């Protein structure tokens with residue numbers, strides 16, 4: 001992930017934001033809400049989604065905590081998307097859970113962040129410890145896109161193999177897998193959750209130009225992969241990338257726009273009482 005928060009913001013397609021908003025509205029109506037809600041936004045990024053999209057859907061909010069491992073995002077969120085009911089914290093919950101947080105959250109949301117975590121099983125166990133009994137975990141994000149399959153292919157090219165290795169370590173197990181529904185149900189069950197809702201929806205994203213598409217890819221790629229490529233080789237890398245993605249549901253249209261076919265994921269889990 002590129003730590004430049006402002007770039008990440010400007011490269012996000014609007015249709016993506018509209019999708020998140022409509023799904024939050026849908027799940028809000030399905031969930032039960034207490035009088036004073038403590039809510040966690042896992043992988044809050046630069047904070048725009050937390051404040052401007054998630055916050056308006058939080059009923060009876062007491063506190064919304066956004067956590068991220070990237071200091072640049074947390075710093076930006078604190079400056080640009082602050083709010084009296086929101087606290088942004090730089091913390092890696094995979095490594096440390098503040099003891100005072102255990103069993104205190106009514107809901108945990110994760111918006112386009114779950115696919116960044118390889119050990120989903122461990123993460124769900126962490127969420128289970130953080131939630132109150134009967135609390136919800138809602139993940140919205142991408143289940144299948146061109147990124148992993150293209151990385152696998154590009155990593156076999158002699159000019160890139162020394163830089164791009166072990167790509168599967170950077171993505172969660174449900175991403176691009178054959179049976180995402182049964183895989184996630186098994187994970188949920190083993191971590192103390194019931195699956196409350198699961199849906200996969202095909203979607204098309206359109207980018208105005210090749211450079212817009214490349215900038216978007218740059219902003220979503222795991223930093224650990226992209227930073228290994230020497231800067232003088234990046235232009236060449238993106239040329240190869242644009243060739244390869246066309247075999248993975250990305251279309252470079254005659255009018256110069258780019259479209260990609262992806263599959264969106266909604267997963268709502270309920271912590272067993």
Ligand SMILES: C[S@@+](CC[C@H](N)C(=O)[O-])C[C@H]1O[C@@H](n2cnc3c(N)ncnc32)[C@H](O)[C@@H]1O
Nearest residue numbers: 043044045049068069070092093111112113116
């Ligand atoms: C694709 S971004 C999405 C950000 C934001 N939710 C949004 O939709 O704009 C994924 C975020 O997850 C964060 N992340 C990755 N691993 C994390 C971890 N172990 N703990 C907290 N955040 C993490 C990344 O730093 C990144 O900001």
